[in-house]
Amino acid sequence: MNDPIPAVELVEVWKQFDETTAVQGISLRIPQGEFFSLLGPSGCGKTTTLRMIAGFEQPSRGAIRLLGQEIQHQPPNRRNVNMVFQNYALFPHLSVYDNVAFGLQAKRYPRQEIPGRVAEALAMVRLSGLGPRKPAQLSGGQQQRVALARALVNRPAVLLLDEPLGALDQKLRKDMQLELKRLQREVGITFIYVTHDQEEALTMSDRIAVMNQGKVLQVAEPRQIYEVPGTRFVADFIGTTNFFPGKVVEPGSRWARVELDGLGLACTPVVEGLVPGQPITLAVRPERMKLVNQLVNQPVTRVVPEPDNTVEGVLDDILFVGSDLQYIIRLKNGAQVMVREPNQGPLHAEIPYHPGQTVLVTWSPDSTRVLME
16 A cells, blocks of 8 residues: 655755755655654754745755645745744734735635635634734734734645744743644644744654754654654753763673763663674663662662662752752762652652762663664
């Protein structure tokens, strides 16, 4: 059975600006109806990629397909895609109704069809009844919804969103993340979303492509990206990670033994072919680690059975971040690690640790990822 035709497909797409290569041979296949995010730091090529799909930039080479048809040589107005920008780009002198109707009028839709289409689009974004207002009379979140309605009213095959929530405050931004995901599920249109916000991408996306320096480093579902990062960059960019560079001592059939600056650790390999002496980096998420009380001057003993990892350190700092407590620990070899635990104690309860205290940090080899890059 043949695979369904993807909504968007990029095949070895490059983009050169004079001496700068913004996009380096990326290939992506985005199914119809998917919420797909391009995630990466500023300057990684994600917005350039989005603009090439929209037709605002032409690829230096490679193919871009929309529903199986090559579109890289078509002008933007011939492509069945719409784009939503961070600055909304609303016409301030027009009403909400006229802003949403503008695209239909420009495409010369029958006049009698326009009111129904506009009302439908405003209902999608929960702005029914606000058609007579001007953009200045709306909140930032409502203005963003108008921009979405204007893009959806044409019923595009793909909606392109370039950091559309960047101008909103944090609470409104989180509310709009849920609204966007709800909207995408209801209308069933493919969304391609550009963001540098890791939490935003993890919250909203069906799949994420992590980009850096014009390349796609990993494409996967959010949980896979977070739990099994493919490279050190991905592990470092998505959330917070403790890194342990070292070398393989014993590959093992179930556990691999690794040595790093005098620390002997165990890990569950996620890559095959490890050999003794091979340099690798271990990655452990802070929430996968546990802090154990160890009195000063008390002999250090393992408090958990093999093959769990246990290392000794000194608690440097405690950070209160609302729902979590973050402990910063300096290990004997000078490395610094973070342990994150949920703030679940009784109200006003004292934190059972204090800076300067000797502690043990423990975690399971199953929580340890092996990174080859």
